[in-house]
Amino acid sequence: MAGILDSVNQRTQLVGENRLEILMFRLAGRQLFAINVFKVQEVLQMPKLTLMPQRHRFVCGVVNLRGKTLPVIDLSQAIGMRPIVPDERSTIIVTEYNRSVQAFLVGGVERILNLNWESILPPPGGAGRQHYLTAITKVEEQIVEVIDVEKVLAEITPMSTKVSPEKLAEPLLEFARGREVLLVDDSTVAMSQLKGTMAQLDIRCHCASDGLRALNLLKGWADEGINVPEKLLMVITDAEMPEMDGYRLTTEIRNDPRLKDLYVALHTSLSGSFNEAMVKKVGCDNFLSKFQPDKLVDVVCERLALLHPPE
Structure with missing residues (x-):
């Protein structure tokens, strides 16, 4: 077999x-x-x-x-x-x-x-x-x-969404308060974990259950004249989803001049070595395995460091 x-x-x-x-x-x-x-x-x-x-x-x-x-x-x-x-x-x-x-x-x-x-x-x-x-x-x-x-x-083994106190003490997170992110995942468990972590950072979440819905939401904002890369701190997307997966979603984002500068992080249960290659292939900015709230905060901080470099 x-x-x-x-x-x-x-x-x-x-x-x-x-x-x-x-x-x-x-x-x-x-x-x-x-x-x-x-x-x-x-x-x-x-x-x-x-x-x-x-x-x-x-x-x-x-x-x-x-x-x-x-x-x-x-x-x-x-x-x-x-x-x-x-x-x-x-x-x-x-x-x-x-x-x-x-x-x-x-x-x-x-x-x-x-x-x-x-x-x-x-x-x-x-x-x-x-x-x-x-x-x-x-x-x-x-x-x-x-x-x-x-x-x-x-x-069987409940996952924690609690972020460690030392991570929450990161000064860069002051720039996260009130920012917006788009979360894309077809798993209710994974979405709940993402939202629970973001709530601890005072980040507002928009949610989509698959890549196609996410893409339509992003394009809808752009059609309204909204500067989407300025509106969103980042897009955090699952890899595997009905109708459009996270890899294709990233490719579509990069191919749209209005969206191409969005910061996209792949959030997946697939193995890390596999995703390292795929992230480069489709143009994601970052990736992490699911159910790691501290690592998720690290990715947020990496994004904030690009927007607010030390003087």
Whole structure:
């Protein structure tokens, strides 16, 4: 099963083209679910499972994989479906999110599919598992639900939005008070973390749930005659979003003379080494991994230092 991901390195060429590849799988029923291939390290038959006392109810236990101990999360139970009973034939998907590695127990892996982000849509209002979805798409007339893994992980290990006192004491932050930023993310958990951090800096937030909505908002301001680079301290955008990803959003910003001077920071759960290359490719000014409030403040300070250099 690990062979399904052998050509991941080639997939970096999709970035900037508003394309992605999803790994499709089933849980406790026939419904198809998916996550981005870039988050997946490997797919394999589950090694011996070791139970843990007082573990979270979504965690089946732990496995040892090449000397590393990984939690195994029942993804079906975590999103409100019936649990999957693990056995020696069980399949796990090993993933990396926000600098942590974990395994998800699934009912079975289907295949990898190459898609355009324009075919990935926000979940409709009133959807039964909308709370755990970031998007939906259709494959061969069947709905595929893209799971908000960040929300699942945050419910198991809650993330803090609290900024350390020493960071808040940075003199440059005096220039942040009353400024405005645009936050772009399809994950409600990530958006909440961003807003919580910005509130501690007295920064006003505008929000968009995908790159296309963000771009339309920016262009709308520009059409009204607003100097958008002066209005916004920065744009902080996720990488993966329905309809338009953060890489394409950055490219569109750089191609619009009215927006090209905006400071754009990529805020993502993808690995740092991958994003270093992609940031340069599409012209982002900065990037950081999600759920690091102190690092987010550092990025704000770096931006402020450009606007208010020491005398």
